[in-house]
Amino acid sequence: MEKFEQQSLFNALSKICWALAGISLVLVGYTYFAGNNEALPWLTDVTYIKSPLFKEYFTIDGKPMGFSLDQIINWQSYKTGRYRFLEIPQYLLFTLVSICLLVISLTITYLERFWYMVCAGILVFVSINLGLDQLGLMNEYLAYTFIGLILISTYYFQSFKSEASFTTRLMAIGLILLGFWLLVFFISNGESAVFIIPSYGLLAPIILAGLFVFFVAGDNCFYLFKIATQNAPSGKNALIHFLIIGGIYVLLLILLFLDLTGRLSIDLILIDPYTLLLVSVLSGYYVMKTKLEVVQSNIPLALIRNLLYPVLAALTLAIIYYAEITANDSLIAAIKMAIVIPHFAFASVYYIYAFMNFTPDLLLNEVAWPSFFKGEKAPLLTARIATVFFMVGAIYFLEFKPYYQLKAGQYNALGALAEKQQNELLASQYYRQAIFFDYASVKANYSLSMLEKTVGNTAQVIKRLNDASLRATDFKPAMALAQYYSDNGQLFNKLLTLKEMDPSFSDLKVMNSLAIAHYEFGHLDTTLYLMRNAYERAPSEIIVGNFLALDLSFSESLAIDSALKGTEDFDDLSIKINRQALANHTATSSNIKIDLATDSVLVLEELYYLFNAAIGPAQTNKDLLNAIDYYLLCERNITIKDYLLLAKAIQLYNFGSVNTAFAVMDELMAYDQRKAGLYSYIKSIWAYHQMAFSQSIALLAQAESYNFDKALIRDTYTAFLSQAIDQPAEQLTQQWADYEKRSSGLSKEEKEKFFLEIASQNAFDVAITLRAVNELRALQLSAEQLYEILQKAIEVNPNSVLLYEAYIYETVESGLSMIGISALEELSKFANQADYERIRSNFEERIEKRQREALNLNN
Numbered sequence: 001m002e003k004f005e006q007q008s009l010f011n012a013l014s015k016i017c018w019a020l021a022g023i024s025l026v027l028v029g030y031t032y033f034a035g036n037n038e039a040l041p042w043l044t045d046v047t048y049i050k051s052p053l054f055k056e057y058f059t060i061d062g063k064p065m066g067f068s069l070d071q072i073i074n075w076q077s078y079k080t081g082r083y084r085f086l087e088i089p090q091y092l093l094f095t096l097v098s099i100c101l102l103v104i105s106l107t108i109t110y111l112e113r114f115w116y117m118v119c120a121g122i123l124v125f126v127s128i129n130l131g132l133d134q135l136g137l138m139n140e141y142l143a144y145t146f147i148g149l150i151l152i153s154t155y156y157f158q159s160f161k162s163e164a165s166f167t168t169r170l171m172a173i174g175l176i177l178l179g180f181w182l183l184v185f186f187i188s189n190g191e192s193a194v195f196i197i198p199s200y201g202l203l204a205p206i207i208l209a210g211l212f213v214f215f216v217a218g219d220n221c222f223y224l225f226k227i228a229t230q231n232a233p234s235g236k237n238a239l240i241h242f243l244i245i246g247g248i249y250v251l252l253l254i255l256l257f258l259d260l261t262g263r264l265s266i267d268l269i270l271i272d273p274y275t276l277l278l279v280s281v282l283s284g285y286y287v288m289k290t291k292l293e294v295v296q297s298n299i300p301l302a303l304i305r306n307l308l309y310p311v312l313a314a315l316t317l318a319i320i321y322y323a324e325i326t327a328n329d330s331l332i333a334a335i336k337m338a339i340v341i342p343h344f345a346f347a348s349v350y351y352i353y354a355f356m357n358f359t360p361d362l363l364l365n366e367v368a369w370p371s372f373f374k375g376e377k378a379p380l381l382t383a384r385i386a387t388v389f390f391m392v393g394a395i396y397f398l399e400f401k402p403y404y405q406l407k408a409g410q411y412n413a414l415g416a417l418a419e420k421q422q423n424e425l426l427a428s429q430y431y432r433q434a435i436f437f438d439y440a441s442v443k444a445n446y447s448l449s450m451l452e453k454t455v456g457n458t459a460q461v462i463k464r465l466n467d468a469s470l471r472a473t474d475f476k477p478a479m480a481l482a483q484y485y486s487d488n489g490q491l492f493n494k495l496l497t498l499k500e501m502d503p504s505f506s507d508l509k510v511m512n513s514l515a516i517a518h519y520e521f522g523h524l525d526t527t528l529y530l531m532r533n534a535y536e537r538a539p540s541e542i543i544v545g546n547f548l549a550l551d552l553s554f555s556e557s558l559a560i561d562s563a564l565k566g567t568e569d570f571d572d573l574s575i576k577i578n579r580q581a582l583a584n585h586t587a588t589s590s591n592i593k594i595d596l597a598t599d600s601v602l603v604l605e606e607l608y609y610l611f612n613a614a615i616g617p618a619q620t621n622k623d624l625l626n627a628i629d630y631y632l633l634c635e636r637n638i639t640i641k642d643y644l645l646l647a648k649a650i651q652l653y654n655f656g657s658v659n660t661a662f663a664v665m666d667e668l669m670a671y672d673q674r675k676a677g678l679y680s681y682i683k684s685i686w687a688y689h690q691m692a693f694s695q696s697i698a699l700l701a702q703a704e705s706y707n708f709d710k711a712l713i714r715d716t717y718t719a720f721l722s723q724a725i726d727q728p729a730e731q732l733t734q735q736w737a738d739y740e741k742r743s744s745g746l747s748k749e750e751k752e753k754f755f756l757e758i759a760s761q762n763a764f765d766v767a768i769t770l771r772a773v774n775e776l777r778a779l780q781l782s783a784e785q786l787y788e789i790l791q792k793a794i795e796v797n798p799n800s801v802l803l804y805e806a807y808i809y810e811t812v813e814s815g816l817s818m819i820g821i822s823a824l825e826e827l828s829k830f831a832n833q834a835d836y837e838r839i840r841s842n843f844e845e846r847i848e849k850r851q852r853e854a855l856n857l858n859n
Contacts, residue, residue, distance in 0.1 A: 009167050010306070017103070017310040020096065024317035027092075028274065028324070036327035039086060040446075040476060042509065044542065045079040045483065046574065048072050048608065051552055053584050055617060055650075057689045059726040060719045067682050069615055069646075072608040073549045073581045074574050076542045077516050078509040079483045080476045082450045083443060085420040089322040094197045096315045097205050098177065101126075103311045104208075105150055105173045106166075109157035110300040116158050123150060126207050131200030135188050142184075149176050192421075198322060199413040202331075206406065209316040210338055213277065216284030217339075218346030218387070219291070220276075223283045224249055225354050229368055239362045246351045253344040260337050261398065273339040274320060280343065281313050323409065326416070329442040329471065330434065331409025337402040345390035353383040408438035415447060424451055440471040446480065453484070475501055475510050482513060491520050508534050512543060515550075524553055541572040548578035552585055564590055573605040580612040587617045594627045600634035607640050614647030620654045642672040646679075653686060656730070658762040661686070662796045677708025681716075688720055689729045690764035694830075695799045696720055732758055732768035752779050756789075763793035766802050773806060783813040794823075801831045805839050812846040 050070035057066045101123075108119040124147055132143040153176050157169050184193050197204065228242035252271060258264035260273075288309065292299055323331040358368040395402060415430035428451050434444035449464035461484055468477035478501050485494035495517040501510050515530035531550055534543045544567055551563055567579050568591060576593070583590035592613045597606065610631075614624050628648045631637050637644065645668040652661035665683055669676045684699035697720055704713050739754055746754070759772035773786060790807040797803055804827045811820030820843060828836050 007166055009170065013170070014306040014310070017099075017307050017314065020099070020314040021310040021317065024092075024096075024314045024321060025278075027321040028317050031321060031324035034325065036324075036474070036476075038325050039083050039327040040080055041084070042078050042476075043081055045077050046605075047075045047077070048604075049075065049549075051581055051585070053581075053615065055615065057685055058728065060722060060724055062726070063719060065685065065688070065716070065719065067678075067685050071581045071584055071612045071615060073552060073578050074545065074608070075516055075519070075549055076545055076574055077483075077513045078479060078542070080480050082419070083327065083416060083447055085416050086326055089318075089325050090195050090198045093205060093318055093322050094194050096311070096318045097130075097197050097201075097208075098181065100205070100208055100311050100315050101150070102170075102174055102177055103307050105154050105177075106169055107300065107303050107308050109154050109162075109169055109173075110298075110303060111158070112298060113158075115299075116154075120151060120154065122207075122211070123154075126204045129201060129203040129207060131196050131202075131204075132184075134196055134200040135184060135193060137184065137188055146180060149180060195417055195420075199410070199417045202410045202413055203406075205315055205319055206335075206338075208312060209319050212312040212316050213280075213339055214342050216277075216280040217342035218350055219283040219287045220249070220280050220343070221246070221347055221350035221354070222287050222290075225350075225358075225368075229358075229362060236363060238368075239359060242354065242362075246347075246354070250344075250347045250351055253340065253347050256340050257344050257394075260333070260340055273336040276343055277316070277320075277339050281316075285309060326413070327443055328409050328412045329473075330405045330412055330438045330444070333438075334402050334405040334409055337398070337405070341391050341394045341402070342387075345387045345394065349383050349387045349390060353380070404437040408434040408441050408444065411437065412441065412443045412447075415444065419447070424454070427451060435467075440467060442468045442472045442477065446477050449480070458488070475507055479510065479513065482517075486517075491517065495521065508538055508540070508543070512546065515546070519550065524550075528554065541570060541575055544570060545572065545574040545578050548575065548582055551582050552578075564588060573609055577605065577609045577612055580609060580616065584612060584616040590616075592621055592624065594623050596627060596630055600631060600636070602631045602634075602637050602640060602644075607643055611643050611647050614651050620651070625651050625655075642668060642675070645671065649682075656761060658686070658690065658729075658764060659760055659792055659796045663792070666795075677703045677706030680706060681708055681713070684716070684720075687764070688725065690762070691725060691728050692764050692797060692799065693720065693723045695797065698799070729764075732762055732765045736768055736771070748779065752776065752781065755779070759789045760792065763797040763800070763803060766797070766800050769793055770802060770806055783810065786810050787814040787816065798826075799830055801827070801835055801839075804831070805835075808839060808843050809846060812843065812850055817847055817850075 049072070051073045052068050053071045054064070054068050055066045056064045059065060104119070104123060108116050108123070111119060127147045127150060128143060130143065130146070132146060133140045135142060138145070153173050157164050157172070181193075224245050225242055228245050229238035253276075255264065255266055256271070256273065256276070259266050285305070288305055289301060292301060292304075320335060322328075323335055361368040411430045411434035415427045415434065418424075418427035418430055428448060431444045431448040431451070434441050435448070438444070445464040445468035449461045449468065452460040452464060462481065465477050465481040465484065469481070472478070478497060482494045482497040485491070485497060495514075498510060498514040498517050501507075511530050511534045515527045515534070518530065519527040527550060531543070531547050535547050548563065548567060564579060564583055567575060570576070570579075571593075580590060580592070582588075594610065594613075597603070602610070610624070610627060613621070614628065625648065628644050628651070632641070632644050632648070645664055649661045649664040649668065652658075652664060662683060665679050669679045672679075680699050680703035684696045684703060687699055688696035697717070700713055700717055700720065704710065735758060739758075743751070755772045755775045759769055759776060761769075763769055773789060776789075777786060787807075787810045790803065790810050794800070794803050794807050804823060808820045808823045808827070811817060811823065824836075824840055824843060827839065831839070
């Protein structure tokens with residue numbers, strides 16, 4: 001026999017195989033933590049709700065006056081979407097199947113004729129189940145070609161070239177397999193070819209894994225027998241130890257079997273099929289030499305132990321990882337049963353076999369364990385045949401359920417592949433076939449419900465999600481059903497579904513959704529109880545955000561300052577939206593943090609936070625204005641321009657830039673005619689705040705013409721008739737006084753800048769505005785600039801006779817007398833006759849004077 005351990009290529013390949021086994025083991029361990037969240041992750045469903053905010057600006061006889069705006073709050077709940085198609089497990093399984101075929105083909109070339117024929121038959125059976133005929137190439141002849149290449153290459157080295165070296169065999173068989181796969185990839189769709197093995201060809205790796213499990217399933221019994229009898233003080237004690245330890249082992253397997261069949265429910269730490277398999281794999285590796293010594297044949301033990309064994313272990317673990325990470329529950333159930341049944345069968349038979357064979361030896365105080373695989377009174381072959389019959393009997397007892405679950409798992413994989421290829425009709429047929437084999441399949445029922453949802457089949461959606469909940473290990477199908485009820489307005493069914501989840505209070509996601517369901521029915525006390533419990537157990541961002549939204553309903557009885565302070569470190573936008581809304585509702589200041597998007601596109605969450613921050617009571621922040629202007633420049637924000645313009649107008653008014661605020665409101669009215677009544681009403685409140693009583697009445701009439709709330713307009717009109725105000729707006733007097741204190745130290749440019757700001761700031765403060773205009777005229781500002789300032793002033797305050805007078809005179813200085821004539825006609829509508837005649841006379845005199853000056857200039 002060739003010395004494999006002395007060849008570097010063999011050692012390198014052995015390390016690769018063991019590394020693959022280690023990687024597969026790590027991936028299986030990862031599934032304990034990941035669960036089904038990779039294939040079916042939790043998603044966050046955000047519901048935005050309008051919360052009325054009254055912005056008070058002044059009072060009239062103690063009655064607060066202002067307007068109501070809808071600030072935005074959000075409620076977040078957990079939901080699930082469709083199963084994701086995970087590609088990494090597909091590539092891993094395909095790679096390991098290919099390596100397994102290579103190693104098996106290489107190994108059987110070293111076997112004697114009988115064992116070669118047996119293993120070659122297994123290899124042919126595996127190749128038939130690879131699903132190569134589904135590639136659409138040569139139909140079934142592609143599979144025949146693959147089988148022929150494998151058989152010819154292996155038989156050649158087994159019979160005709162038996163002296164060939166390990167390297168030669170490896171290179172020849174490896175090149176044949178590599179060439180075949182490359183040809184398949186180039187001719188067909190390469191991506192689909194890789195996915196054939198974990199879908200249509202899923203049975204091939206499962207057959208190999210099943211044979212591997214059968215090979216190692218009885219090795220634990222040998223080690224238990226060895227441990228119990230090796231160091232016992234007497235043969236009788238050794239026998240008693242073995243009977244007790246072996247009995248416990250058989251009992252554990254009985255419990256596992258009953259647990260998998262649903263006749264019993266146990267939850268013991270580390271007592272599960274995967275742990276059992278891992279222990280068996282370790283036992284099988286160390287007992288391999290002892291077990292194979294009884295075979296009277298030249299067996300390449302080094303090849304089997306260092307290549308075939310680790311790669312089959314890697315494949316078996318990879319199948320477990322594939323099933324767990326893709327959340328293929330039918331396949332998981334089949335795999336667990338395929339692990340437990342052989343172990344149960346071997347344990348039961350070997351327990352009796354060891355008792356029958358070695359009791360006499362043990363009672364004679366002889367060492368019995370080295371002869372475990374050399375039974376004489378009860379031959380080992382008979383025990384193994386009995387094990388096979390035991391397994392067949394167990395499968396009959398289960399009415400072939402493991403096989404049906406295996407087929408259901410395969411159809412689940414096919415359905416997922418069809419969904420990836422966007423063939424929903426084919427996917428639906430595959431999932432229905434999976435349900436035919438396993439009616440409680442979570443993946444099949446859930447996925448089919450998602451497909452039925454797209455066609456509006458309500459009855460089937462509800463039925464499938466209920467069936468998916470029967471065997472589900474979490475609340476995802478039930479949560480999906482609750483979400484479906486919510487989407488269709490069936491709030492009572494949603495609440496009932498969430499309440500029936502057992503135990504719903506142990507899962508924070510369910511508790512959160514249940515709290516929202518109670519909130520939708522107005523059960524605020526229950527909602528508060530649930531949210532408080534969830535917050536105390538795990539204050540996640542979603543829980544905190546929802547708690548802040550709920551606080552709006554209890555704002556009068558809560559310590560708002562502490563609630564705001566306790567959440568100021570959260571950067572999640574959903575929390576910041578609700579936090580700002582709560583601060584606005586209670587007129588509490590809050591720190592505003594704005595991060596501008598580099599692409600200038602404002603997403604919905606950022607918009608609502610920006611809007612809530614801008615409409616806060618007396619909220620003034622230059623960063624807010626800069627952010628609004630930044631996003632208004634981007635054309636892609638056109639659909640949310642109404643929010644941005646309203647936020648900008650309110651911020652400008654808070655800053656005292658009344659003229660610009662009114663101009664922005666006019667732009668907003670032109671952009672969004674649907675809410676023109678609201679915008680006119682806002683302007684009327686602002687006008688009254690500036691003590692422009694007549695204009696506020698006119699703006700109320702304008703709001704009524706746009707069919708705004710007539711009852712509100714009637715009440716406001718009644719209040720405005722008093723022409724009294726308790727807290728008028730601060731106008732420009734203080735700014736002018738501050739200027740006079742420091743005017744001596746200012747340069748001409750600084751004075752001009754100040755007067756320009758004052759003249760353009762608040763046209764309702766007529767005296768200061770005109771005073772600033774006169775100062776600018778004294779500083780020799782151009783007539784055109786003065787005309788523009790006064791034009792904007794009368795647009796904001798069109799009922800001021802003094803502003804109109806200055807504007808009319810300025811039209812003459814700017815050479816726009818015809819516009820002045822039109823302005824005179826407008827002035828005649830609201831000015832008294834004496835003022836009108838005086839202004840008209842002065843206007844005509846200025847025109848005549850300008851005409852004389854023009855004639856003198858020409859002469």
